[in-house]
Amino acid sequence: QQQVKQSPQSLIVQKGGISIINCAYENTAFDYFPWYQQFPGKGPALLIAIRPDVSEKKEGRFTISFNKSAKQFSLHIMDSQPGDSATYFCAAETQGGSEKLVFGKGTKLTVNP
Amino acid sequence: ETGVTQSPTHLIKTRGQQVTLRCSSQSGHNTVSWYQQALGQGPQFIFQYYREEENGRGNFPPRFSGLQFPNYSSELNVNALELDDSALYLCASSLDRGMSTGELFFGEGSRLTVL
Numbered sequence: 001q002q003q004v005k006q007s008p009q010s011l012i013v014q015k016g017g018i019s020i021i022n023c024a025y026e027n028t029a030f031d032y033f034p035w036y037q038q039f040p041g042k043g044p045a046l047l048i049a050i051r052p053d054v055s056e057k058k059e060g061r062f063t064i065s066f067n068k069s070a071k072q073f074s075l076h077i078m079d080s081q082p083g084d085s086a087t088y089f090c091a092a093e094t095q096g097g098s099e100k101l102v103f104g105k106g107t108k109l110t111v112n113p
Numbered sequence: 114e115t116g117v118t119q120s121p122t123h124l125i126k127t128r129g130q131q132v133t134l135r136c137s138s139q140s141g142h143n144t145v146s147w148y149q150q151a152l153g154q155g156p157q158f159i160f161q162y163y164r165e166e167e168n169g170r171g172n173f174p175p176r177f178s179g180l181q182f183p184n185y186s187s188e189l190n191v192n193a194l195e196l197d198d199s200a201l202y203l204c205a206s207s208l209d210r211g212m213s214t215g216e217l218f219f220g221e222g223s224r225l226t227v228l
Binding site for chain 1: 117146148153154155156157158161169171203205216217218219220221222
């Protein structure tokens, strides 16, 4: 059973455009929702994270929107740049749970110059 | 401050063999987590060690085992290798994550190929 469903699988955006990646989760006990960015040959790196007590968090060009009732959250990348081309993973975790960070399957983002 | 380092970076084994992967945590971190990332998939949680004790395990069989040492470095051992074990194995360290959520710092991984 896939606990965190991510879409789309791949995304192509023009430079300066907005990239939007969506995730949905099943487990209402999840209380931490990070997004990780992974470049080829590298390990994932934390991009931005949110907890369910807020509906939005912004850091620079990156924004997480969180909808607790719909059990959905999304990543928005404003003014997308070619350097943003990477694979993005949403994830979720329950504090104190036995199974740690659960990842989505990833979205490969390509930003064309 | 050094980051998370893993070794070896690449290795090839045959079915039925055993493998040990190593991880050196980021300085000051006392928690290490191991993930398996199959090609084109997201990382999947194997287990976590907090202060040398296992603190959570994912849906992996017992032939996946681990250790965390007093200096907080770690090993992942896989016995009786199967073809499906071919993947990138990621180690991630963090501070005091046995009791809370928070950022994981990943290494670049060990790419295992099982023939």
